[in-house]
Amino acid sequence: xxxxxxxxxxxxxxxxxxxxxxxxxxxxxxxxxxxxxxxxxxxxxxxxxxxxxxxxxxxxxxxxxxxxxxxxxxxxxxxxxxxxxxxxxxxxxxxxxxxxxxxxxxxxxxxxxxxxxxxxxxxxxxxxxxxxxxxxxxxxxxxxxxxxxxxxxxxxxxxxxxxxxxxxxxxxxxxxxxxxxxxxxxxxxxxxxxxxxxxxxxxxxxxxxxxxxxxxxxxxxxxxxxxxxxxxxxxxxxxxxxxxxxxxxxxxxxxxxxxxxxxxxxxxxxxxxx
Ligand SMILES: NC(=O)C1=CN([C@@H]2O[C@H](COP(=O)(O)OP(=O)(O)OC[C@H]3O[C@@H](n4cnc5c(N)ncnc54)[C@H](O)[C@@H]3O)[C@@H](O)[C@H]2O)[C@@H](O)CC1
Ligand SMILES: Nc1ncnc2c1ncn2[C@@H]1O[C@H](COP(=O)(O)OP(=O)(O)O)[C@@H](O)[C@H]1O
Ligand SMILES: [Mg+2]
Numbered sequence: 571x572x573x574x575x576x577x578x579x580x581x582x583x584x585x586x587x588x589x590x591x592x593x594x595x596x597x598x599x600x601x602x603x604x605x606x607x608x609x610x611x612x613x614x615x616x617x618x619x620x621x622x623x624x625x626x627x628x629x630x631x632x633x634x635x636x637x638x639x640x641x642x643x644x645x646x647x648x649x650x651x652x653x654x655x656x657x658x659x660x661x662x663x664x665x666x667x668x669x670x671x672x673x674x675x676x677x678x679x680x681x682x683x684x685x686x687x688x689x690x691x692x693x694x695x696x697x698x699x700x701x702x703x704x705x706x707x708x709x710x711x712x713x714x715x716x717x718x719x720x721x722x723x724x725x726x727x728x729x730x731x732x733x734x735x736x737x738x739x740x741x742x743x744x745x746x747x748x749x750x751x752x753x754x755x756x757x758x759x760x761x762x763x764x765x766x767x768x769x770x771x772x773x774x775x776x777x778x779x780x781x782x783x784x785x786x787x788x789x790x791x792x793x794x795x796x797x798x799x800x801x802x803x804x805x806x807x808x809x810x811x812x813x814x815x816x817x818x819x820x821x822x823x824x825x826x827x828x829x830x831x832x833x834x835x836x837x838x839x840x841x842x843x844x
Pocket of ligand 3: 698699784
């Protein structure tokens with residue numbers, strides 16, 4: 571499993587062509603971070619930029635602006651209350667990540683609805699964190715887009731109606747097929763379900779069990795899928811990179827911080843570029 575995963579990573583992370591520019595490496599929009607969970611959107615944004623996305627724009631509550639730019643000045647900011655900006659910009663992105671720290675209130679629901687109404691089938695939509703809970707609680711109809719869900723087991727229980735003890739491959743795959751989406755089911759042994767294919771992450775460590783770890787993974791998946799043509803391979807490579815970096819740091823650390831993982835993404839990508 572480890573060697574076949576390395577092969578996927580190597581065929582995914584391409585050497586950057588000399589005649590490239592920021593436009594070559596994808597435009598990502600990250601929507602999340604309410605007044606309480608700004609850190610989630612900021613960690614996702616950091617992970618996305620460090621994964622090499624060409625342009626990252628973060629739609630968040632304005633209370634997060636200074637912190638966002640302190641941590642990751644490469645990310646652009648839009649006030650997520652600005653309806654007109656969201657409307658006019660949303661279809662210009664290759665990848666939209668919605669959910670990290672979004673919260674579950676009426677305004678969060680309206681943002682999810684707005685994205686679902688406007689997104690098209692050329693775009694990749696990553697649904698994480700609060701946005702998964704919103705889709706589940708409000709039984710939202712999914713839009714016609716390339717959808718990737720990134721639930722942990724509790725979020726998957728809400729979305730799939732499969733209780734955590736019953737989350738086996740057969741039950742999970744049936745639900746994934748019904749959703750017509752890719753599902754990254756996160757746990758101590760994360761699995762990626764897509765098109766009747768299941769990939770099991772060979773890595774991961776309890777040193778990763780800290781808030782923000784999934785927000786960081788979601789940002790990495792956004793950055794990888796924005797750049798690399800094969801979306802399934804890009805998702806697998808991001809999940810692999812996330813835990814590979816964590817496993818390495820955990821050799822000398824009791825706990826690994828999400829932002830530390832982001833710091834090491836560029837070295838990981840250099841090591842495996844092909
Ligand atoms: N610094 C920040 O701003 C943070 C914001 N966060 C945001 O908070 C919102 C709520 O997300 P939460 O996941 O905390 O809340 P949820 O209520 O969705 O789920 C958390 C609970 O699920 C249970 N659970 C069962 N199996 C699990 C598994 N395999 N992995 C994780 N939890 C499992 C745990 O008991 C945990 O308390 C999201 O939008 C998220 O992005 C969190 O990521 C924490 C950090
Ligand atoms: N014990 C563990 N072993 C391996 N990976 C873990 C462990 N605990 C958490 N993780 C990883 O950390 C991430 C947690 O995601 P999530 O619960 O969404 O975090 P958050 O929403 O707080 O950012 C997932 O990628 C999960 O696989
Ligand atoms: Mg999460």
